[in-house]
Amino acid sequence: MTEKHLITAASCKRSARLFNLLAIATTLLAASMFGLGNLIADKKLAFLPMAMSLPPIMIWLAASIFVYASIAHHPDLTVRHYNKWAGYRYYAVVGTLTVFSNDLAHLPTGWLGVWALFILALVPWSAYDIWKAGKENWRDIEVEKETHR
Numbered sequence: 476m477t478e479k480h481l482i483t484a485a486s487c488k489r490s491a492r493l494f495n496l497l498a499i500a501t502t503l504l505a506a507s508m509f510g511l512g513n514l515i516a517d518k519k520l521a522f523l524p525m526a527m528s529l530p531p532i533m534i535w536l537a538a539s540i541f542v543y544a545s546i547a548h549h550p551d552l553t554v555r556h557y558n559k560w561a562g563y564r565y566y567a568v569v570g571t572l573t574v575f576s577n578d579l580a581h582l583p584t585g586w587l588g589v590w591a592l593f594i595l596a597l598v599p600w601s602a603y604d605i606w607k608a609g610k611e612n613w614r615d616i617e618v619e620k621e622t623h624r
Contacts, residue, residue: 477619482550484613490546491554491608494561495601497542501535502597506590513587524586536569550618557608561601568596 505528512524539562546558572579576589584591 476622478622480618480620482616482618484615487549487551487554487613487616488608488611490549490551491557491611492605493546494539494542494558494565495605495608497535497539498561498565499598499601499605501531502594505529505531506594509586509590528590532569539565550616551613553611553613557604561604564600565597568593 508531509524509528512527516523543558543562546554549555549558572589572593576586579589579592580586582588
């Protein structure tokens with residue numbers, strides 16, 4: 476027996492924006508924690524800015540896998556498209572900076588430059604996708620759900 480289930484246009488729009496919104500939020504939170512750590516750290520606590528800024532990134536990196544997977548099989552192909560590209564972008568930036576950040580930190584800009592690069596590579600493009608998803612013509616979707624009795 477099948478049962479009809481309605482997925483609203485608002486739900487589709489929210490799902491299309493979710494990964495990007497959380498990626499921006501955690502990136503800005505981590506960068507803020509890095510800045511706060513820089514303000515309160517002295518020579519003996521030089522590790523403090525990184526120790527404060529990495530947990531939000533690591534937690535979102537783990538949680539993002541579940542967010543990505545939960546949206547990856549959405550019935551609306553446009554939602555899948557936004558989710559796919561948000562994931563590609565986030566994982567590419569985080570992976571690249573994981574490999575090269577220690578070398579980039581030795582440049583005159585130091586770790587501040589690494590964080591600036593992280594923000595500049597991720598936030599504007601993600602914000603543009605959030606805006607673009609808001610301009611899509613979202614429609615309600617009716618899907619059939621099989622019930623087991």
